[in-house]
Structures are given as C-alpha cells and as structure tokens.
Amino acid sequence: MEGRIIRGIGGFYYVDAADGNEYECKARGVFRYNLEKPLPGDYCDIEIIDGEQKTGNLTSIHDRTSELIRPAVANIDRAIICFAVKEPDPHLNLLDRFLINTMEQDIETVIVFNKTDLSSDLSEKLKTVYIDAGYETLLTSTITGEGLDELRELVKDRTSIVSGPSGVGKSSIMNFLYGSNIAEAGGLSDKIKRGKNTTRSTELVRFSNISEHTYIMDTPGFSSLRNDIDPDKLSLYYKEMEKLFGKCRFTGCVHIHEPGCAVKEAVEAGEIHIERYENYKLIYDELKKRRKW
Numbered sequence: 462m463e464g465r466i467i468r469g470i471g472g473f474y475y476v477d478a479a480d481g482n483e484y485e486c487k488a489r490g491v492f493r494y495n496l497e498k499p500l501p502g503d504y505c506d507i508e509i510i511d512g513e514q515k516t517g518n519l520t521s522i523h524d525r526t527s528e529l530i531r532p533a534v535a536n537i538d539r540a541i542i543c544f545a546v547k548e549p550d551p552h553l554n555l556l557d558r559f560l561i562n563t564m565e566q567d568i569e570t571v572i573v574f575n576k577t578d579l580s581s582d583l584s585e586k587l588k589t590v591y592i593d594a595g596y597e598t599l600l601t602s603t604i605t606g607e608g609l610d611e612l613r614e615l616v617k618d619r620t621s622i623v624s625g626p627s628g629v630g631k632s633s634i635m636n637f638l639y640g641s642n643i644a645e646a647g648g649l650s651d652k653i654k655r656g657k658n659t660t661r662s663t664e665l666v667r668f669s670n671i672s673e674h675t676y677i678m679d680t681p682g683f684s685s686l687r688n689d690i691d692p693d694k695l696s697l698y699y700k701e702m703e704k705l706f707g708k709c710r711f712t713g714c715v716h717i718h719e720p721g722c723a724v725k726e727a728v729e730a731g732e733i734h735i736e737r738y739e740n741y742k743l744i745y746d747e748l749k750k751r752r753k754w
Contacts, residue, residue, distance in 0.1 A: 462478050462479050462480065462506070462507055462508075462509065462517075463478070463479045463504065463505070463506055463507075464476040464477055464478035464479060464484070464504075464505055464506075464507055465477050465502070465503065465504050465505065465665065466499055466500065466501050466502065466503045466505055466519075466522075466665070467483070467501060467664060467665040467666070468501055468663065468664040468665065469499065469500070469501060469663075472487065472488075473485050473486065473487060474486045474487075474488060474499055474505075474519050476505060476507055476517070476519070477665075477667070478507065482515055483515060484507060484509070484515050484516060484517045485515060485516050485517070486507050486516070486517045486518055486519040487518055487519065488518075488519045489518055489519060489520055492519070497522070498533075499519060499522050500528065500533050500534055500535040501533075501534050501535070501663045501664065501665050501678060502534045502535040502536040502537060502620065502665055502678065503522045503523070503525065503535045503536065504522065504523040504536065505519055505520075505521060505522045505523065506519075506520045506521045506522075506523075507519055507520060508520055527566045527567070527568050528566060529562060529563070529566060529568070529622070530562070532622070532624055532663050532678075532680040532681070533663070534622055534663055534678055534680070536620060537568055537620055537621065537622050537678070538568075538569065538619040538620045538621065539568065539569045539570070539571060539615070539616070539619050539620075539621045539622075540559075540563045540568050540569070540570045540571070540621070540622050540624065541570075541571050541573055541612070541615075541616070541621050541622065541623045541624070542556065542559050542560070542563075542570060542571070542572050542573065542624060542625055543573045543575055543623060543624065543625035543629050543630065543631050543634065544556055544572070544573070544574055544575070544625050544626065544629050545574070545575050545576045545579075545626075545628065545629040545630060546574050546575065546576050546577055546579055546580050546583050546584045546587065546600075547576060547579040547580050547583065548576065548579060548628070549626065549628050549629070551574070551587065552626065553590075553736055553737075553740060554740045554743060554744070555626065556572070557699075557737065557740045557741075557744065558687075558688055558744065559624070559625075560572075560596070560698070561688050561690065561695075561698040561744070562688065564698050565690065565698070570596060570597075571596075571597045571598070571599060571615055572591050572596050572597070572598045572599070573598075573599050573600075573601055573608075573612065573625075573634070574587050574588060574598070574599070574600050574601070575601045575602065575603070575629055575630040575634065576602060576604075576629070576630055577600045577601065577602045577605070577607055577608075578602045578604045578605050578607075584600050585600075588600055589734075590734045590736055590737065593701065593734060594699070594700055594701050594734070594737055595700035595701060596700070599611060599612060599615075601630075601634065603630060603633040603634060603636075603637055609634070609637050609638070612634070612638070613638055613671060616638065616668070616671065616675055616677055617671050617672055617675055618672050618674045618675055619674075619675065619676075620665075620676040620677075620678070621676070621677050621678070622677070622678040622680060623635060623677060623678065623679055623680065624680045627681075631679060631680075632679070635666075635677065635679050638668060638671065638677065639666070639668055639670060640670045663678055663679070663680045663681065664678065664679060665677075665678050666678070666679065688744065688748065689751075690748065691748075691752075692715070692745050692748035692749045692752060693713065693715055695715075695741065695744060695745050695748060696715070696716055696724065696741070699737065699741055701727075701732075701733050701737065702716065702724050702733065702741070705723040705724055705727060708723035709721060709722050709723045709724070710722070715745065716741070717742060717745065724738070
C-alpha cells in the first residue's frame with residue numbers, strides 16, 4: 462500500500478496510508494544496507510502486518526523532489542522561515558544560513574517576521590532588508606492577526622515546512638492556521654529571554670480546514686545551522702550579489718578585499734544592505750577555514 466511518512470520516532474515510522482489509516486512501521490533492513498534513511502514527507506510503500514493494530518513494514522521510498530538536511534525532511538514545496546522581531550532578537554546570520562540551505566535545494570522560501578506588535582519600526586526595517594534581497598517577506602502577529610490570513614493563502618494546496626529558532630511563535634502560528642490548539646504554545650524563558658522548544662520532533666500534518674492538499678511540517682527549533690558549500694561560490698547564494706556576477710574588475714572576485722569589486726561598491730551605495738554583506742563575510746570566513754583544515 463502507498464502512503465506518506467508523517468513522522469519518525471525511535472526507529473518507527475508513522476505512515477498516513479492510502480486507506481485513510483495511520484500505520485506504525487519498521488524500516489526493512491535494506492534501508493540500513495543502502496545507508497538510506499526515510500524522512501518525514503517521503504512518499505513510500507508499506508506492507509501491512511496487522512490490520513487491526515495498524516502495524517506494518519516500510520518497504521521502499523519513492524524518489525524525492527527535494528530534501529533538507531536540517532531539519533531533515535523531504536518533498537517540500539515551500540519553506541516558511543520564521544523569526545521574531547523581538548523576544549528573542551532576530552539572529553540574521555542564522556537566517557541567511559537557512560536561506561543558503563533552501564537555495565541549494567531550489568525550494569521556494571518565504572520569510573516570516575513574527576511578533577510585529579512588539580516593534581513596528583524594526584518590523585519594517587527587517588522586511589525591507591529581505592525584500593530588497595529578493596525574498597518574499599511577510600510580517601505577522603498572533604496578537605493583532607497581522608499577515609496571518611495572507612500566510613494561510615501561501616500554504617494552501619502545498620506541502621510547507623515551518624522552521625526557525627525556538628520561541629519565535631511557530632507553534633502559535635500553527636495553531637492559528639489549524640484553527641485549534643494543534644501545537645503546545647510555549648512561552649519565552651524570562652531568565653534567558655530565549656525560546657522554550659515545545660516541538661520535539663518533525664511532523665507532517667494535513668490542514669484539511671484549509672484544503673485536503675495542504676500539509677505543513679512543524680519542526681523543532683534550532684540555534685545553529687552549518688552550510689557546506691564552496692566558499693568561492695557563496696555569493697551565488699546571495700540573490701542581490703548574484704545579479705552582479707561578472708561586473709567586478711577581477712574574474713573570481715570573492716567580494717572581500719579585491720579592488721574594483723561591484724558588490725562592495727553596491728554596499729557602499731546602499732544598494733546591498735550592510736547586514737547581509739557582514740553575514741556574507743562571516744559565513745565566507747567560516748567556509749574558508751573549514752576547507753583549509
């Protein structure tokens with residue numbers, strides 16, 4: 462029987478099967494032999510062991526259209542990257558790393574800055590930075606309702622992943638979209654002003670209140686993300702820099718110290734936001750050091 466993996470916990474994979482039931486499945490040994498790991502979002506084939514107990518074996522997974530490493534998910538149409546405007550303050554270097562990750566997989570990405578009720582000025586500034594960088598950017602608040610109806614339309618009839626650091630309001634947004642308390646909404650630690658991670662595993666959920674073909678993955682929050690690309694190609698993952706390709710004085714310019722650099726000139730002219738450029742330099746240095754060793 463065909464189905465789709467909705468979550469994996471402790472070596473078991475829970476499959477939303479074609480007969481409308483959810484089956485608890487173990488993966489056949491062939492997966493370990495082939496070093497193949499099933500992921501939430503995978504379309505798969507299962508064999509039924511016990512129809513009453515709803516247990517089975519996972520026999521094969523279908524070809525993937527996309528795959529993210531962190532969070533580890535497959536067959537995503539759109540990534541919704543959620544950061545808070547404040548509480549916690551947005552970690553833009555982490556955001557840029559995630560954008561590189563989704564660009565590697567050619568996954569359409571929407572940036573959501575949540576908690577806009579805490580600072581309208583900062584909200585607009587952040588939105589401007591990333592719209593100018595070429596990304597669809599949405600401002601939301603579960604307090605005022607800003608942007609949430611628009612977000613509902615963006616996820617309709619798609620498989621989307623909602624990801625971002627802990628404490629930014631992902632669970633509250635999921636609850637709003639679902640129309641009930643699908644996810645436990647956690648607060649922010651008063652002691653350290655960082656989020657409590659209330660989502661502990663990645664799970665694919667059908668949002669039938671929006672449409673029968675709307676799926677959303679809620680994922681555990683994260684505080685770090687590692688990219689593994691050629692540092693000399695990093696600028697190709699910055700849309701505002703990529704369009705300047707070939708306009709620098711020197712072929713192979715990496716836009717750090719070279720004279721006659723079109724990217725640095727664009728930064729000085731305010732055509733590329735300094736926040737993005739500073740993150741670019743930090744990520745470039747990290748990638749360069751890692752390749753060296």
